[in-house]
Amino acid sequence: MELQLYLDILKRRLFVILIVIAVVFLIVTTAGFLLPPRYTARATVRVLLDVGVQDFNTREDYSKRLLNTYSYVLRSSPTLKEAVRRLPSHEISVSIAELRENVVIEVVPDTELISIAVEDGNPFLARDLANMLALLLMEYAQNIYVGSSKSSLMIIEEQMISVDQQIQADRRQLSIALSETEPNVDIEALESKIAFAEDSYDRLLDRYETTRLNESLRANSVALISPASLPTEPSNSLGLIEIGIGLAVGASGGIAVALILENLDTRIHSAQQLEYMTNTPVLGVLPVGLLSMEAMDDGLEDATQQAISEAYRLLAVNLPAVKGITASQTILITSAVVGEGKSTVAINLAHTMTERGQYVFMVEVDLRRPTLLQKFKLGKPDYVHPGLSDVLSERVPLSPETITQVSVPTRLPRLSVIGSGSKVTDPTALLASSEMEELLGYLVTQGYTLVLDAPPVLSLADVLVLAPKVDGVVLVVRQGYSKREQVLATLRQLQASHTNVFGFVFMQKGGKGFIYE
Numbered sequence: 001m002e003l004q005l006y007l008d009i010l011k012r013r014l015f016v017i018l019i020v021i022a023v024v025f026l027i028v029t030t031a032g033f034l035l036p037p038r039y040t041a042r043a044t045v046r047v048l049l050d051v052g053v054q055d056f057n058t059r060e061d062y063s064k065r066l067l068n069t070y071s072y073v074l075r076s077s078p079t080l081k082e083a084v085r086r087l088p089s090h091e092i093s094v095s096i097a098e099l100r101e102n103v104v105i106e107v108v109p110d111t112e113l114i115s116i117a118v119e120d121g122n123p124f125l126a127r128d129l130a131n132m133l134a135l136l137l138m139e140y141a142q143n144i145y146v147g148s149s150k151s152s153l154m155i156i157e158e159q160m161i162s163v164d165q166q167i168q169a170d171r172r173q174l175s176i177a178l179s180e181t182e183p184n185v186d187i188e189a190l191e192s193k194i195a196f197a198e199d200s201y202d203r204l205l206d207r208y209e210t211t212r213l214n215e216s217l218r219a220n221s222v223a224l225i226s227p228a229s230l231p232t233e234p235s236n237s238l239g240l241i242e243i244g245i246g247l248a249v250g251a252s253g254g255i256a257v258a259l260i261l262e263n264l265d266t267r268i269h270s271a272q273q274l275e276y277m278t279n280t281p282v283l284g285v286l287p288v289g290l291l292s293m294e295a296m297d298d299g300l301e302d303a304t305q306q307a308i309s310e311a312y313r314l315l316a317v318n319l320p321a322v323k324g325i326t327a328s329q330t331i332l333i334t335s336a337v338v339g340e341g342k343s344t345v346a347i348n349l350a351h352t353m354t355e356r357g358q359y360v361f362m363v364e365v366d367l368r369r370p371t372l373l374q375k376f377k378l379g380k381p382d383y384v385h386p387g388l389s390d391v392l393s394e395r396v397p398l399s400p401e402t403i404t405q406v407s408v409p410t411r412l413p414r415l416s417v418i419g420s421g422s423k424v425t426d427p428t429a430l431l432a433s434s435e436m437e438e439l440l441g442y443l444v445t446q447g448y449t450l451v452l453d454a455p456p457v458l459s460l461a462d463v464l465v466l467a468p469k470v471d472g473v474v475l476v477v478r479q480g481y482s483k484r485e486q487v488l489a490t491l492r493q494l495q496a497s498h499t500n501v502f503g504f505v506f507m508q509k510g511g512k513g514f515i516y517e
Contacts, residue, residue, distance in 0.1 A: 008270045009262050016261060017254030024250030028242065037234035039123035043116045043130040044108075045137060048221035063112075070114060070222070071105040073140055074133055083132045090125045103133070113225065123231045130228035141222040160204045167197045266483045271506040274477055277484060278491055281503040283474065284315035288341060288507055290375075291348045312352040319474075319502065330440050330470040331502070332365075334454040334463050336490040340478040341507045343375065346453040349474075353449055354414040361407065361448045363388060363418045365466060366455040367427035370420035378408045378417060387421025391439060392430045398442045432465035440469055457490040467499040478507040 010017065047070060073079055080096050080103070092099065104117040116133050120126040174190050268274050271282045289308045319331065333346040350360045364372040367389055378385075386406045396402055407416040424430060443450055452470060457463045467473050473494060477487060494501055 004272050005270075005276060008272060009258060010255065012269055013258035013261060016258050017251065020254035020257050021247060021250035024253060025243075025246055028246035032237065032242070035236055036121055038119050038121055038236045039126045039231040039233075040117055040119045040235035041123070041126035041130045041228040041231050042118075042226075043134040043224065043228040044226040045114050045116065045134050046112050046223050046225045047114060047141075048112065048223075067107045067114065070137060070140075071107060074105050074114075074116060074137055075100055075103055079133065079136055079140075082136060083129060086132055087125075087128055090122070090128060092125070103129075116228075118228070119235060127228045127230050131224075134224050134227070138222045138224065156204055156208045160201060160208060163197055163201045163204060167194060167201065170194045170197065266485055267480050268477055268482050268484060268487065269480055271504075274487070274504055274506060278487065278504070280491065280501060282506050283318045283503040284311060285506045285508060286311045286315065286345065286348075288344070288478075288509065290344055291351050308348065309352070312348045313355070315349060315505065316352045316356060329472075330444060330450040330452065332452040332454050332463070332467055332470045332473045333476065333505075334467075334473060335456050335476040335478075336458050336482060336486040337456050340456075340476045340482055342456075342476040343371065343453050345474070345476050345505050345507070346451050347372075347375065350415055350451040351412065353451070354412045357414070358449045359414045359447060361416055361418060361443055361450050363450055363452045364420045365431060365452045365462070367420045367424055367430065367462070368455060368460075372417060372453055373408065373419045376408075376410055376417055378410065378419075384422055385419050387419035388439075389421035389424045389427075389430060391421070392433060392435045393422075393424060395435055398439065400446075403443070403446075428461045428465055431462050436466065437469045457493060458486060464493060464497045464499075467494055468497055470500075472500040472502040474502050474505055476505050476507060479509045 047067060077096050077100075080099055084092050084096075084099070094102075102119045104115075104119070106115040106117070107113075108115060114137075116130050116137075118126045118130040118133070120129070170190060170193055173185065174187065174194065177185050177187050177190065268277070271285050275282045287304075287308050289304060291305065291308055291312070331349070333342050333349070335342040346362065350362045353360045362372065364370050365388065366372075370387075373385060385408060388406070390396075391398075391402065391406055403418075406421065407418050409416050430436065440450060450470075452466075454463050454466065463473075475487070475490065475494075491501065
């Protein structure tokens with residue numbers, strides 16, 4: 001049900017959605033044409049990560065830190081200033097801070113690669129600046145390991161020279177001692193010292209080779225894999241992806257605007273919305289229009305009349321199925337406010353019931369603005385026919401003769417109308433009286449079905465005092481006219497007065513029927 005409600009909203013607000021999509025698309029395309037072209041050049045370098053690091057966990061942490069460090073170095077002010085200084089052939093008018101915004105450094109996931117992208121309105125500058133930053137990163141890596149201060153390799157080399165000099169001195173001393181008849185030194189101790197020094201020299205030599213290899217690799221740990229080429233197409237030009245994103249954003253915005261408008265618009269637009277909102281059944285969805293008695297009598301119904309007839313026949317079938325009511329019943333037709341088509345529904349429903357062989361009395365219980373006799377074209381406009389108010393106020397005994405005096409037959413043989421009668425000062429008191437209840441009971445015992453055309457519920461107490469006396473109430477809601485708060489307030493008031501609400505009749509747009517005036 002909720003999905004159907006949302007689909008109805010989107011269908012109803014389709015024009016708004018299309019307008020928002022068109023506006024967003026126009027903005028995107030206009031911006032694409034008006035924005036100055038921007039070109040993006042991209043250079044890619046490889047960083048050797050695990051040189052000299054044996055432990056796996058340490059290597060992983062070192063790799064992340066090293067790549068993040070290089071990314072920071074590339075966008076640092078000293079690096080950018082040096083790049084600008086080395087590009088004298090290009091005139092760079094932006095500041096270093098603005099230039100930094102045009103440089104995008106990305107570490108390619110699960111690789112040893114760093115992507116250096118530069119965006120600028122000059123494609124040549126974008127290319128040269130990207131390549132220059134890659135060159136500066138390589139120089140930076142070399143300077144880390146081949147700087148002016150002593151490196152590990154130099155320190156090991158000095159230690160080797162010192163040990164070698166000591167070995168040579170000890171060997172000369174041993175040679176002299178061996179040539180003497182009575183040497184003044186311990187030859188065995190001297191030989192042991194020389195052997196230990198030679199072993200130390202061998203270990204230093206191994207360290208020297210390992211360190212030399214590591215420093216050689218580290219000095220070349222950053223290598224240019226893919227230099228930046230000259231971009232030929234602007235990177236900010238509109239493509240299918242950008243247009244698709246614009247359409248998607250426009251559609252999302254249009255749907256959001258449609259939902260906002262729907263939330264602000266409290267009018268009821270569909271039977272599904274009405275049923276979901278009130279948790280009360282919709283007995284029928286009816287077209288606006290009044291059945292023609294002359295056309296039905298002559299069998300000359302057109303397509304419109306046939307559609308109205310079928311809709312009311314379905315309503316007449318649905319009514320007895322509500323809460324097990326019988327054929328002889330009293331049904332009150334009302335609405336929340338004026339202009340919703342309740343009198344049209346009452347007349348057409350009574351009309352349809354006579355087709356099924358029921359004897360129907362239409363009773364106009366609107367004692368304030370009576371129009372029922374005029375709608376049936378019964379009597380002159382200025383003539384007041386005795387009716388409901390006269391029976392109730394005079395308290396005349398009920399009999400077939402009394403009913404005949406206050407009722408007016410119509411063209412349909414099974415349908416009669418009891419008008420409102422003379423004007424009274426307190427209609428609510430008459431409708432709440434025991435005489436009203438007796439009249440309804442008497443007509444039902446005579447085998448009549450009563451259709452009561454009542455005034456609106458809101459702002460009047462008439463329906464609230466009368467509704468508990470009838471079998472049930474049918475509320476008329478007009479599409480695009482009735483408001484949620486009015487319908488809900490009406491339903492709450494009727495339920496508070498212990499009224500049996502059969503359900504709603506939903507009047508669709510189209511055509512023009514009678515309205516309450």
